[in-house]
Amino acid sequence: MTNAHAICAEANLDFKELYSYQYLVTHGKTRVAGLKALPFGRFTAHVGAKMHSALLVDCKGRFFGYVLGIAVDKSGLIKGEHRLEELDLDDPQLFLRFAEYLDDVSGRYVILCGAGREQRVYTDPVAMIGCIYDPIKSRVGSSLNLVLDRPLVNNPKTDDEAILQRGGKYTLFHTQDAHAKRMNGSCYLDLDTMIETRFWPRTDKFEVPVEEYGAVYDEIIETGRHVIAEITSAFKTAMPLSGGRDSRLIAALAGKHIKKVNQVFTHITNYSTRYDASVAALMARHLKVPHQVHSWRDPTPPERSRYKYRADLRGFQTALGAKAPMPDELVKNVHQFLEEDQVVLRGHLTDLLRAVYVFTSKRKRWKDLDWQVQRLFPVQTSEFTPQVYENYLPDFVAWRRTLPPSALELPLDFMFIEVYYNATVGYTFNGLHKQFYMSPFNSRRLIELSLAINVDYRRTMKPVDDILYRIDPGLCAIPYYKEAGSDLGVLSAEQPWLDISQDRMNDVKERYDSKYVEADGFSEQYEPERAVPLLMAS
Structure with missing residues (x-):
């Protein structure tokens, strides 16, 4: 047993x-x-x-x-x-x-x-x-x-x-x-x-010349669309939309196949996710698909007794394999709005196009391991001490030594790919047992294509807009929630919200017309430092 x-x-x-x-x-x-x-x-x-x-x-x-x-x-x-x-x-x-x-x-x-x-x-x-x-x-x-x-x-x-x-x-x-x-x-x-x-990676080098960026983007689009087309044709599916870049990219990659998605939705579990819902509504309107907002307050989800809450918690923890807290959508009960037995299509690996784990472009800082071990969150940041660092350092070094030369040129990306994802989605998705959660962007070829873009350019998040513009300029033009500011009213369909993103769109078009020559100008000296040497600071 x-x-x-x-x-x-x-x-x-x-x-x-x-x-x-x-x-x-x-x-x-x-x-x-x-x-x-x-x-x-x-x-x-x-x-x-x-x-x-x-x-x-x-x-x-x-x-x-x-x-x-x-x-x-x-x-x-x-x-x-x-x-x-x-x-x-x-x-x-x-x-x-x-x-x-x-x-x-x-x-x-x-x-x-x-x-x-x-x-x-x-x-x-x-x-x-x-x-x-x-x-x-x-x-x-x-x-x-x-x-x-x-x-x-x-x-x-x-x-x-x-x-x-x-x-x-x-x-x-x-x-x-x-x-x-x-x-x-x-x-x-x-x-x-x-x-x-x-057995992977086997390539000698990831980054390609800027002249090849257009071809890289087009292969990402073609591959992503093929994957989503196959999944939406064979399974009942759901797709979350938010106010950021990743869900928008998945929706854009879907193209006409988004019409086959059974539930396009946004969960509202706190104050900030109201902005996600407002931006997502504009995206759904543009894509001409129904959009469901699953809110924990207005309207409230079906009532759940304390007994049922405890049963949900125990079920999640048992399927997960640890007594961990439930994700917000389970705590706030909005997961009840999702139909069971669907394939939920999320972004995740699209994060690589924004180099989200590359906290500094200063190559000399890539050799400082303290903040890198901390960013794997063996404990929360405030509890990270020299003792915690020394406890995990042998494991971190042992893993890092297995990386081939091409991966060692991008060690922070590989920390994200191999270690962080494993400890997050590879850990939690099994606890979400009523649906099958996945990323259609999760292939080694799509990872290689993402890493083909210069890491400093990826840190600007511009590659995502580059791809969106090639697929659907109108979808690209919808403001991100951070562009819109605190007034949700400016994101209503009746407002002239295009003005909000006009400067960004001018920039995207200029890059497209110049075949992304701007990316040649990015190097570590232009990028701000976000990687704090925690142990030294303390």
Whole structure:
């Protein structure tokens, strides 16, 4: 019995419902109640009732593995029996060919594959699907309670109270258990040895000349639209809109396929998200799609008793695998407005186009590790001390030493891609068990294209507007909430709000006409410092 089964039985929770979008891999031919068993060589894969799955076969129709979750390659949604013409089980370079194929696979997924005696686990680029392995029992799965079938051994590295109650994170691939680890999405896991091996990135250099930016932008648009088209054609979907850049970019990439999205929505959970709703309403009007506002006050969501609140909290924590606080949309109960069993399309990896984790362009500061470890939030900022730094520094250095030279040129981006996402969306999405949350921008090729843009230029956030302008200048022209100011009235459909964004739009058009030559002028000397050397400051 897994720890998840024991917790569900004790708390009278429905295991099959809570783990309907999760998976488990166990050694031998075993059965796990509430999950569907799939034979996998010397192992067995166990899949939740609602988890999409597909079979991978080589060019001769021979079994290669399973895809669990939602994945889209160049040919379309991976479903049914999916034939990979580029793979031949007799090819001695089989796994190298497979790694090359994976570059263009986007979604939130885990792949179990093998040839001969070798059996491996691969995940989406940032392990958004959640992937934890217990080397003691040779088990792999999406969340800690599901993986463990033994008593939890408290991890001496982590401060559970600081993480679960005060905003810290299980970072640098740690879990609450001393032995179970989170898998790095840039590695594959050998099921026999329980050893991770890096297979990505393989490029020698990410950044390209400015003359190629137009082609980079167009490939991002083409790829993103293809992925969203495939997902919206096959699943019921929902798409959040906000007042910022990321959700707008996903909506723009959707193009005409946004008409197939079942729910375009904005959650209002606090004062500031009212601005999101106002901007989102203008975007939905421009895109000619219905827009739902899910507010915690006016109108209020369906009433929830204290008993139901506690049940929601326990369900979230059980599916997540830790006693962490619920996200705002669950606390404020607005999640009830979302229809169940939908695929929720979010941005996340689009953050790379804004270099959100590059807090300074001063290259010499990229070698100072104190503020970098702090930005992984092993504890909240006010609790970060020299002792915390020294505790996590060996793990941080060990991870950083695995980066190839091309990634070491962009170490802060890779800290974001491999470590931060793993500890956030890779951790929390499994707790949101009533829908399947994912980013259609989550492919290694889309990451490479994002990193092809100069890092200093990305820090200005201008690449997002560059892409939006190429897709839909009218959508690009709608003010962002920070442009509009505090008066929500200026964002009504009847107001001349175009004046608010006129200077920005003039700038975007000038860059477009000049083929982005402006990007050549950005270098570290022009960018403000936002990375505080915390330990030195204290």
